[in-house]
Structures are given as C-alpha cells and as structure tokens.
Amino acid sequence: xxxxxxxxxxxxxxxxxxxxxxxxxxxxxxxxxxxxxxxxxxxxxxxxxxxxxxxxxxxxxxxxxxxxxxxxxxxxxxxxxxxxxxxxxxxxxxxxxxxxxxxxxxxxxxxxxxxxxxxxxxxxxxxxxxxxxxxxxxxxxxxxxxxxxxxxxxxxxxxxxxxxxxxxxxxxxxxxxxxxxxxxxxxxxx
Amino acid sequence: xxxxxxxxxxxxxxxxxxxxxxxxxxxxxxxxxxxxxxxxxxxxxxxxxxxxxxxxxxxxxxxxxxxxxxxxxxxxxxxxxxxxxxxxxxxxxxxxxxxxxxxxxxxxxxxxxxxxxxxxxxxxxxxxxxxxxxxxxxxxxxxxxxxxxxxxxxxxxxxxxxxxxxxxxxxxxxxxxxxxxxxxxxxxxx
DNA sequence: CTTGAAGACTTCAGACCTAAACTTCGAAGC
DNA sequence: GCTTCGAAGTTTAGGTCTGAAGTCTTCAAG
Numbered sequence: 001x002x003x004x005x006x007x008x009x010x011x012x013x014x015x016x017x018x019x020x021x022x023x024x025x026x027x028x029x030x031x032x033x034x035x036x037x038x039x040x041x042x043x044x045x046x047x048x049x050x051x052x053x054x055x056x057x058x059x060x061x062x063x064x065x066x067x068x069x070x071x072x073x074x075x076x077x078x079x080x081x082x083x084x085x086x087x088x089x090x091x092x093x094x095x096x097x098x099x100x101x102x103x104x105x106x107x108x109x110x111x112x113x114x115x116x117x118x119x120x121x122x123x124x125x126x127x128x129x130x131x132x133x134x135x136x137x138x139x140x141x142x143x144x145x146x147x148x149x150x151x152x153x154x155x156x157x158x159x160x161x162x163x164x165x166x167x168x169x170x171x172x173x174x175x176x177x178x179x180x181x182x183x184x185x186x187x188x189x190x
Numbered sequence: 191x192x193x194x195x196x197x198x199x200x201x202x203x204x205x206x207x208x209x210x211x212x213x214x215x216x217x218x219x220x221x222x223x224x225x226x227x228x229x230x231x232x233x234x235x236x237x238x239x240x241x242x243x244x245x246x247x248x249x250x251x252x253x254x255x256x257x258x259x260x261x262x263x264x265x266x267x268x269x270x271x272x273x274x275x276x277x278x279x280x281x282x283x284x285x286x287x288x289x290x291x292x293x294x295x296x297x298x299x300x301x302x303x304x305x306x307x308x309x310x311x312x313x314x315x316x317x318x319x320x321x322x323x324x325x326x327x328x329x330x331x332x333x334x335x336x337x338x339x340x341x342x343x344x345x346x347x348x349x350x351x352x353x354x355x356x357x358x359x360x361x362x363x364x365x366x367x368x369x370x371x372x373x374x375x376x377x378x379x380x
Numbered sequence: 381c382t383t384g385a386a387g388a389c390t391t392c393a394g395a396c397c398t399a400a401a402c403t404t405c406g407a408a409g410c
Numbered sequence: 411g412c413t414t415c416g417a418a419g420t421t422t423a424g425g426t427c428t429g430a431a432g433t434c435t436t437c438a439a440g
Contacts, residue, residue: 017283018268020362026268031332037351038339042242044358049239050285051365052232068396078208078216088418093207095240100397102420107396124405124418142221149228155360161227167354168234170345172210175241258426278388290427292390297426314388314435383440391432402421409414 020044052152059144063137068094069108073138076114076130084127086119113137210234242342249334253327258284259298263328266304266320273320276309280318303327 018026020043027034053067060070075093079085085093091101105128108114113134119125130138153161208216210233217224243257250260265283269275275283281291295318298304303324309315320328343351 019366020359023268026270029270030267031329034332034336035340037348037355038336038343040355041343041351041358042339044355044362045235045239045242048358048362048365049235051362052235054285055365066396077220078213080216080219086418087420095244097398098419099399099421103396122406122418126419139221142224146224146228149232150225152361152364153228153231155364156357158227160357161231163353164357165227165230165234167346167350167357168231168238169210171342172234172238172241174342174345175238175245176209256426276388277390287428288389289391289429293426312388312436316389381440383438385437385439387434387436389432389434392430393428394430395426395428397426398424400422403419404417405419406417407415410412 020047055148056145059148060141062144063141065111065113065137065141068104069111069113070138070141072104072108073113073130073134073141076128077135077138083130087126087128090128108134210237245338246335249338250331252334253331255301255303255327255331258294259301259303260328260331262294262298263303263320263324263331266318267325267328273325274317276315277318298324 020040023043024036024039027039028036056070057067060067063070071094072090075090076083076085079089087101087105088098090105091098094101105114105116109116112131115129115131117127117129119127156164210230213233214226214229217229218226246260247257250257253260261284262280265280266273266275269279277291277295278288280295281288284291295304295306299306302321305319305321307317307319309317346354
C-alpha cells in the first residue's frame with residue numbers, strides 16, 4: 001500500500017532534531033522528579049500536532065489557499081444552513097481576535113472564497129457567507145485531509161482507534177469543562 | 191483536590207464554539223463518507239493542543255516571557271553540556287526559519303535570557319548559550335507545566351496513561367519515519 | 381596565493397497577528 | 411425624543427514570522 005504520508009512529510013522539521021526518546025532521556029537528565037509517562041504523552045501530542053499542521057499546510061497550498069483560510073471555510077460549512085456567520089463568531093470559533101478576522105475576511109473576499117454583506121435587520125452586524133468556489137475548495141481540502149488521516153491511523157486496529165479517541169476525549173473534557181462562567185478564578189492570575 | 195486547570199482555562203477560546211460532539215455530527219451532515227472514529231481522534235488532538243498552548247502561554251506570561259522564548263530555553267537545556275547551540279540548529283529544532291531565529295535571539299539577548307558570541311575556531315558560526323536567569327526561568331516554567339500536565343492526566347489510570355503514550359508514539363513514528371533522504375517524493379507536490 | 385563555491389547567519393520586504401483606540405448602530409432610561 | 415451605554419466591526423500601531431537577497435567565512439582547486 002502506498003503511503004501519502006511519505007511525500008508529505010519529506011524533510012519536515014529537518015534533521016538535528018532529537019527523537020522523542022532522546023528528548024525524554026534529556027528531560028530525566030536535567031530535571032529529576034518528572035514523570036516520564038506524562039512527559040511522553042504531552043510531548044507526543046505536541047509533536048504530532050506540529051507535524052500534522054505542516055502536512056495540512058502543504059495540502060491547502062496545493063489548493064492555492066492557506067491553512068488559516070481553510071479553517072474559515074470549515075467553520076462556515078460546519079455552521080450549517082444557511083452557512084452564514086458573523087466576524088465575531090468566526091473569531092471565537094477559530095480562536096483569534098476580531099481584528100484578525102476582519103483582515104482575513106478582506107483577503108478571502110478578494111479571492112472569491114467568501115462574501116461579506118451587512119445585516120439589514122441590524123445594521124451593526126455583518127454576515128459572512130461561503131461562495132461556490134469556497135465550498136469547492138473546502139471539499140477538496142477535506143478529501144485530501146481524509147486520505148492523510150486514514151494513512152496516519154493505518155497501523156491502529158479499530159479497537160485501538162476507538163480507545164485512543166476515548167482517551168483523548170476524556171482529556172479534552174477535563175480541559176473544556178474548566179470553563180466556568182468566565183471570570184471564575186481567572187482573577188487569580190492577574 | 192484543587193484543579194490548576196480551572197483557572198488556567200477560564201473563558202479560553204470562548205463560547206459559541208461547538209463542542210466536539212457537535213462538530214463531528216456536523217461533519218457527518220455535510221460530508222458522508224467520513225469515518226467518525228478517525229475524525230474524533232484528529233479533532234480531539236487538534237483541540238487539545240490548542241487548549242494546552244493557551245494554558246502554556248498564560249503560564250510563561252507569568253514569568254514575563256513568551257511561549258516562543260521558553261521553547262528556546264528548553265532546546266538549550268535539553269541539548270546538554272555545555273548548553274550551546276547555533277542559530278541554525280535552534281531553528282531546525284523549533285521548526286522555524288533562520289531569519290526568525292536571528293530576531294528571537296536578538297530579543298532574548300536583550301532580555302538577558304541567552305548569550306550570543308562568535309565561535310573563534312570557525313568565525314562563521316555563532317554560539318548561543320543560556321544565562322543563569324534563562325535557566326531559572328526555564329525551570330520555573332517547567333515546574334508550572336508539570337503541575338498542569340499532571341492535572342490534565344488526573345482522570346487516567348497509570349495503565350491508561352501508558353496506553354495513551356504508546357498509541358501516540360505509534361502515530362508519531364508513522365509520521366516521523368516518513369522522512370527519507372530529503373527530496374524523496376517531495377517533487378510530486380511542486 | 382587567488383579564486384570559486386558552499387555554508388551560516390543577517391538584513392529586508394511583505395504577510396498576518398494582537399492590543400487598543402475608534403466608529404457606528406441599537407436599546408434602555410429619563 | 412434625547413442621552414447614554416453597550417455591542418459589533420474596523421482601523422491603526424507595533425510585533426513576529428516567512429522567503430528572498432545579501433554578507434562574511436571557510437575550504438578546496440588551480
């Protein structure tokens with residue numbers, strides 16, 4: 001079976017980077033009292049994500065868009081009918097500031113990926129919609145990502161995939177549930 | 191037991207963001223032929239990483255440095271005696287361009303976190319070293335991260351942590367082994 | 381000894397982000 | 411109806427990254 005990962009990953013973060021094992025050993029050397037088990041999970045998570053983002057970037061580049069732009073298209077599609085969102089919503093979903101969203105929408109409108117119009121019922125609001133071309137690029141990007149992701153998980157059995165998904169979901173819940181009514185104990189940090 | 195995650199995560203990417211379950215359902219709605227099992231793993235990975243980076247950012251901010259700067263300190267410490275690396279090496283390890291590394295080192299030298307000197311045996315090379323203060327900030331950041339990470343994995347048993355680490359390592363291997371002698375089939379993408 | 385080529389780092393221009401100030405519209409109080 | 415406040419977007423200033431061009435050093439060949 002041919003791998004799609006191989007060409008995508010060629011010469012990625014480059015050599016000279018220590019392997020995960022080397023890094024864990026170095027941590028033990030420099031700081032006793034670190035749980036290698038925890039360290040392995042956290043480091044692997046971080047590395048995996050970096051590699052995956054590089055791969056996604058190469059794929060979206062083939063479509064002539066950036067990873068960031070694909071994320072906007074994705075948010076619009078996942079919003080469902082009528083595939084409309086305001087700049088503020090988009091900013092929250094993508095985790096960036098409203099100012100950044102304004103600029104990004106500017107570019108994407110110029111490229112014909114999305115539309116921007118005023119909401120006539122409430123003229124403070126702006127409505128961003130997806131164009132035919134934007135939808136097509138989203139779909140093509142998703143197809144490529146699907147192949148890559150299937151390849152990535154190739155070595156895992158169905159049971160292992162389910163287990164991995166469940167464990168990750170539990171971690172995520174641990175982190176996402178910790179979102180009280182905003183301003184909870186955040187002040188502790190100020 | 192008191193959670194350190196709670197205050198760190200308060201009001202993180204904000205509301206209005208769909209939950210993981212909602213997102214997976216939306217994917218099924220908009221694109222048949224997507225494996226929900228794969229989608230769950232990939233989406234959870236991506237979300238977890240985003241949340242964790244936000245948390246790390248808040249912690250390093252307490253030290254008066256950025257996440258990016260902490261990564262440089264980490265690379266220097268993990269390099270081992272004599273805690274020296276060139277800008278090029280650092281750039282490769284952190285996955286950014288040499289140009290960015292130059293600027294980042296500029297700032298960190300100005301802040302007293304690292305030193306920069308010419309290698310007298312080969313005057314093309316530059317040697318970046320860590321200062322006392324840099325090392326102290328690295329250590330303090332690591333301590334905070336350790337608490338956070340232990341808290342994150344709190345709900346997992348020892349066996350589950352080991353299993354999760356093993357599964358992630360296998361995914362990582364699948365991606366990192368795909369680094370042939372540079373230039374392999376990368377040309378396919380040009 | 382000089383010359384050419386390759387390597388390591390820096391400089392420069394452009395892209396994209398954040399934080400903060402500003403603009404505009406809508407809703408509540410008097 | 412006028413005023414004030416808050417919400418939603420945009421504008422502006424400043425910071426960090428990328429990609430390309432430039433500088434300096436070393437090494438090997440003539």
